[in-house]
Amino acid sequence: MTTDKPTARIVSMDQFRGYTVVGMFLVNFVGSYEIMKDETYYLPQGGGFLESVYSSLCHFAAILRPRIPHGDGFFAYADSIMSSFIFCAGFSYRLTALRRFSQSGAGGAAWGYIRRSFALIGISLVVFGLGKSFSNWDDMTADSVSNWLWELIKADVWEVLSIIGVSQILLLPVINRSFRIRLIAAFGLLAFYILINYSFDYNFQAGLENWMNKFFGADGRRSWDGGFFGPIAWAIPMLAGTLVYDILASWTPKKAMFLFLVVGTVLMAAGYGVSCLTRLYDRVEGNTTAVTGDDAKGHATDPVWPRAERWTNPGIGWAEPPFFANPPVEERELNFWMMYKRIVAPAFILFSIGFALFLYSLFIAASDIGIFQAGLFKTFGQNPLAAYIIHEITMLCFKSITPKDCEWWWLAIMFSVFFAVTWGAVKYMENNKLYLRL
Numbered sequence: 300m301t302t303d304k305p306t307a308r309i310v311s312m313d314q315f316r317g318y319t320v321v322g323m324f325l326v327n328f329v330g331s332y333e334i335m336k337d338e339t340y341y342l343p344q345g346g347g348f349l350e351s352v353y354s355s356l357c358h359f360a361a362i363l364r365p366r367i368p369h370g371d372g373f374f375a376y377a378d379s380i381m382s383s384f385i386f387c388a389g390f391s392y393r394l395t396a397l398r399r400f401s402q403s404g405a406g407g408a409a410w411g412y413i414r415r416s417f418a419l420i421g422i423s424l425v426v427f428g429l430g431k432s433f434s435n436w437d438d439m440t441a442d443s444v445s446n447w448l449w450e451l452i453k454a455d456v457w458e459v460l461s462i463i464g465v466s467q468i469l470l471l472p473v474i475n476r477s478f479r480i481r482l483i484a485a486f487g488l489l490a491f492y493i494l495i496n497y498s499f500d501y502n503f504q505a506g507l508e509n510w511m512n513k514f515f516g517a518d519g520r521r522s523w524d525g526g527f528f529g530p531i532a533w534a535i536p537m538l539a540g541t542l543v544y545d546i547l548a549s550w551t552p553k554k555a556m557f558l559f560l561v562v563g564t565v566l567m568a569a570g571y572g573v574s575c576l577t578r579l580y581d582r583v584e585g586n587t588t589a590v591t592g593d594d595a596k597g598h599a600t601d602p603v604w605p606r607a608e609r610w611t612n613p614g615i616g617w618a619e620p621p622f623f624a625n626p627p628v629e630e631r632e633l634n635f636w637m638m639y640k641r642i643v644a645p646a647f648i649l650f651s652i653g654f655a656l657f658l659y660s661l662f663i664a665a666s667d668i669g670i671f672q673a674g675l676f677k678t679f680g681q682n683p684l685a686a687y688i689i690h691e692i693t694m695l696c697f698k699s700i701t702p703k704d705c706e707w708w709w710l711a712i713m714f715s716v717f718f719a720v721t722w723g724a725v726k727y728m729e730n731n732k733l734y735l736r737l
Contacts, residue, residue, distance in 0.1 A: 308681070309547060311666040315659050316387040317676025319380060320686050324721065326377035328694055328714050372633065374621040374650055378640040381459055381524070382536045382651035383658070387683070388463050389540020392474060400475045409471050419464035423456070426691050430455035449516035453503075453527050460687070465530040466537050473538075478545050485538040492532045493635075493645060497603040500528050501635050504642055505598055525643040532643035539652045543659070552667035556660045563656030570650025571621060576636035577646075578616040579609040582629070597628030603635040621650060678722065678729050685728055685735035690721045 399408040430451040433439050467474075473484045492500075502509035504522040512518035515527075525532050546555050580599050601609075618638075619625055625637060638646040665671040679686045697717040701710060728734070 309667070310672060311552075311659070311662040312387065312390055312547075313680035314666045314672060314676045315383075315662040315680070316683055317673070317678065317680030318658075318662070319383045319387060320679040320683050320690075321675065322376075322380045323384060323687070324690050324694075324718060325714075326380055327690070328698070328717060329710060330377055372625045372637045372639050373619060373623060374638040374640075374647060376622070378647070379651055379654050381640070382533075382648075383655045384459060384683075385463060385466065385533055386536045386540040386543075386652065386655045386659075388467075389537035390544045391540075392467060392470070392537065393541035393544040396474045405475070408475075412467055412471060412474075416464035416467045419460045419467075420456070422688065423458045423460035423464075426460075426688060427455075427458050446517060450520050453515060453517045454520055454522040457522065457524055457526055457529055459524075462524065462530055462533050463537070466534040469530055469534045470537060470541075474541065478542060481538050481541055485535050485542075488531055488535050488538070489645060489648065492528075492643075493603070495528060495531070496635055496642075501602050501642065502598075503528070505633075507598060523641055525641075529643050532648055535648050536652050536655065539656070543656070547663075552663050556663040556668065559656045559660035559663070563653045563658075563660060566649050566653025566656065567621075568653075570638065570646045570648070570653060571618070573649060574636060574638045574646035575615060575618045576605070577618050577625065577631065577634055577638075578613065579605045579636075580632040580634045581613040581616075581626075582631060583613045597633045599632035599634050602633065605634075675722070678726050682725055682728055682734050685733075686721065686725045688735070689724045690717075693717055693721045693724070 396408065396412075399411060402408075403411065429447075431447055433443070433447075470484075473481050499509050499511040501507075503511045503515070504526050506512070506519050506521045508518070522529070543559070546558065550558070580602075621638060625631060635642065635644055636646060637644055638650055640647050640651075694717060697713050697720075701713040705713075
């Protein structure tokens with residue numbers, strides 16, 4: 300904890316970080332409620348122009364209602380928040396690394412970041428717990444404790460703070476290197492992540508039978524957000540944040556804004572283009588081999604490297620746009636090329652970074668070029684770690700009196716009270732110059 304606010308700040312990043320924190324509050328609180336999970340529309344393939352138009356209209360009508368679930372195999376608004384949060388963490392990482400490596404030397408700075416990263420993992424475990432619980436002492440057998448430990452390492456520990464902590468460690472060798480080296484590292488990490496998913500990680504994350512699950516343990520457990528190997532992928536949006544810092548530090552705001560607008564658009568288009576590979580997994584006669592079993596239902600046997608016949612039967616086609624649901628597993632096998640946050644798929648990585656860059660360019664226009672600055676975003680943007688911890692504790696309190704099937708008006712009231720209490724706590728810290736930093 301420190302009582303000193305950093306002297307030099309980039310207003311647009313504080314504002315964008317604050318927006319991301321507010322978005323996190325929204326999706327974390329309301330996203331799990333039944334009222335937010337009514338029917339999600341997707342574009343039918345080959346259904347004709349009028350049917351597609353009708354489905355699109357239904358989809359946008361549904362958007363007008365407060366629906367904020369995470370996408371199950373597709374990119375939803377909620378899925379943009381975590382990648383943007385990690386993008387912001389990368390920005391701060393580069394800013395502080397330049398100073399700390401200069402002041403403390405490579406060894407001292409690296410050791411300091413390792414300590415801070417493990418502190419983030421520890422905070423995450425305190426806030427979210429240690430996975431499953433044991434109700435009786437007799438339940439704590441050698442086998443059950445061993446299984447609990449492997450499940451914790453494979454899946455349960457990987458909340459956003461732990462992911463940030465491990466991603467920082469992964470990037471230590473390049474965080475103080477040139478723009479070019481870090482850009483190459485981003486492409487290298489993406490290629491490596493695709494390779495390990497082809498080798499074992501897709502099935503490992505999905506809890507399907509493969510050699511890593513047999514070696515690792517917890518072989519039937521699915522992971523969230525990439526699981527044990529997920530930080531390899533999450534380090535890419537963090538690297539993007541470091542590159543953005545370099546550009547803002549040396550370019551004019553107007554020039555940087557236009558660059559981010561263009562690059563963000565290109566990356567979103569690239570992410571969508573990659574997601575079109577998912578059409579190779581449409582179920583057609585003679586090409587529907589999928590793994591069987593309750594835990595594996597719907598997964599393709601070749602989820603990462605499509606076998607040759609898929610390219611002609613059914614062949615590649617246009618995938619559903621972002622924010623539209625993918626078809627159910629009865630119509631398309633689950634695969635690595637969906638725009639899926641749960642497996643941190645390549646299409647998701649590219650699109651989410653592009654989406655963050657595009658939005659951030661608007662914040663530059665509003666706050667660095669213009670004079671707009673929202674006090675709400677400033678409060679949360681300058682103290683995001685404190686806001687994150689406080690909101691998790693406050694959310695537990697108010698969710699306990701907000702049933703999953705509650706009426707929309709009760710959910711709105713509870714969210715509003717939760718938000719006001721969290722804002723008040725973080726605002727109190729701001730007024731007293733208390734900032735939680737690692």
